[in-house]
Amino acid sequence: MHTPNNEQLEKLEIEARSIEDALVTHARAWALDQGSFTRQFLLQEARLAVVNQAEVTDKVVGEVPALKAEVAEVCDELAAMLGLLKV
Secondary structure (H helix, E strand, C coil): CCCCCHHHHHHHHHHHCCCCCHHHHHHHHHHHHHHHHHHHHHHHHHHHHHHHHHHHHHHHHHHHHHHHHHHHHHHHHHHHHHHHCCC
């Protein structure tokens, strides 16, 4: 039995399903875009981490000779002090 209320309800249901389908389609497209953006972001962060680590490594490598010389100087001073104490 088709009453005006049932017909109106059917039309609303059809419209609601259409909106739902459009939302699902839009959500899928948005999720795919976000996946791409996330991938790009993570790749950039990984690049920055590698560059930062390389800079730290270069700095440490540059400082090693000076640190070795400083440690040797402290060791020589300590050895001299111990030599004085043994006398």
